[in-house]
Every structure is written in structure tokens, then in C-alpha cells.
Amino acid sequence: MSKNKRRVAGTLTLMTMLALWAALLPGGAAQAGVAGTAVAHARAEAEVGCTSFSNMFQRSPAYYLHIPTVGWDSGDVDCVLARGMNNVGVLALQESLNRCYGQGLATDGQFGANTERAVRNAQNIINSQYNAGIAVDGRYGPQTAFWFHHQIYDHNNGGYHTGACSRWGW
CATH class of the missing domain: 4.10.860 (DNA Excision Repair, Uvrb; Chain A)
Structure with missing residues (x-):
């Protein structure tokens, strides 16, 4: 623990x-x-705020996800993103909300009303697809993070997006 x-x-x-x-x-x-x-x-x-993101490898050393974390590449995912925050962790979240949940957000690293609404939309999608029972509160915390799909990046292709999404650890 x-x-x-x-x-x-x-x-x-x-x-x-x-x-x-x-x-x-x-x-x-x-x-x-x-x-x-x-x-x-x-x-x-x-609660501890996510301040950055970590490159979390997925399936092989070539593919990775940007997961919001406490500190750069710390691996500490036990954190929260919520309205009013402004950092690269929010930016990583916004990119995944756009790619994996079709939210069309400006990727500006600012957690405002639109990002909060997009997280609620993702939470509703997650609940309907997986019967996850997570709170639809517009906050990205440990409960949402467990089910959340992140955009996959390809290390062998200069770190570009693959166009695919995955849950971390799956």
C-alpha cells in the first residue's frame, strides 16, 4: 500500500x-x-493532485500511455485532476479524452468547465460499457483512472500517437 x-x-x-x-x-x-x-x-x-504524467509501457517496450501522475515519470498514479488545475497532467488527460472518448477539447492543459464536462461524458461511457459504478463527478481520480482508456503512443515511431486507446495494465 x-x-x-x-x-x-x-x-x-x-x-x-x-x-x-x-x-x-x-x-x-x-x-x-x-x-x-x-x-x-x-x-x-x-487527495494529492496530479502534477504531470508518466510514460507507462503497454504490451511491449514500444507502446506506452501518458498517465497523469504525481511528478514527471514517477509512476505514482494515486492522484486527482479537477477543475482549476493547469499542468501537463491535464494536457495528457485532454489528449486521451479527445482520442478515446471523442470529446473535441482544446489541448491547453487547463482543467475548466469543458474538460470537466468531457470527464463526466467519459465516466458515463465507462459506466455504460463496463458497469463500473464510478461517480460521475467530472473529476479524474483513482476510481476513474482504473477504468479510463488512454491514447497509445509508439516509441519506435518517434512517440507519435497510434490512433488506438487502452486501459493501463490491459
């Missing part, structure tokens, strides 16, 4: 225990609501 996942699990476990404890206090419903808000806040604080 990654350091971030352990930190999230520990924080959420503590917050869940606080929520249960608060529910047992007089006025438990109101107290549980406060603790529930604390759980949501702990989740948001525990």
Missing part, C-alpha cells in the same frame, strides 16, 4: 470513529453531521 493510501486510510478510519462517537452523544444527529463534514474534509485534504 502506498504512503498516500495508508495516510488516507488512517485519516478516514479516525474520522469514521469520530462520526460514530458523535452519533452517540446527546443530539447525535447534529453531532454526526459535523463529524460527517470532517470526514469529507479529511478526504479532500488527503
Whole structure:
């Protein structure tokens, strides 16, 4: 388990225990609501933003995907892209949204309303194709990333797009 996942699990476990404890206090419903808000806040604080992308090899050393990650070529995919972010991780996401989900976005590295809408569209497509049950929230996080198809690049052809898409690890 990654350091971030352990930190999230520990924080959420503590917050869940606080929520249960608060529910047992007089006025438990109101107290549980406060603790529930604390759980949501702990989740948001525990999330790490994707700041770049990594070249993740697929099927052979010649083919790879650009997967949003924490840091350049770190391989740490346990991160989130959401509205307001601006970096090359968003750019990699936009390229895959265009190629694999037909979204027609400007590839500018800015996660704005159009990119958020495109991620929602991709989440709906993923849910309908795979019955994935992921939240349709317009955020690219670990749940969406698991099912998400990325554009395939060809190392032997100068790193150009192949026109194909794949899930990482498949």
C-alpha cells in the first residue's frame, strides 16, 4: 500500500470513529453531521493532485500511455485532476479524452468547465460499457483512472500517437 493510501486510510478510519462517537452523544444527529463534514474534509485534504504524467509501457517496450501522475515519470498514479488545475497532467488527460472518448477539447492543459464536462461524458461511457459504478463527478481520480482508456503512443515511431486507446495494465 502506498504512503498516500495508508495516510488516507488512517485519516478516514479516525474520522469514521469520530462520526460514530458523535452519533452517540446527546443530539447525535447534529453531532454526526459535523463529524460527517470532517470526514469529507479529511478526504479532500488527503487527495494529492496530479502534477504531470508518466510514460507507462503497454504490451511491449514500444507502446506506452501518458498517465497523469504525481511528478514527471514517477509512476505514482494515486492522484486527482479537477477543475482549476493547469499542468501537463491535464494536457495528457485532454489528449486521451479527445482520442478515446471523442470529446473535441482544446489541448491547453487547463482543467475548466469543458474538460470537466468531457470527464463526466467519459465516466458515463465507462459506466455504460463496463458497469463500473464510478461517480460521475467530472473529476479524474483513482476510481476513474482504473477504468479510463488512454491514447497509445509508439516509441519506435518517434512517440507519435497510434490512433488506438487502452486501459493501463490491459
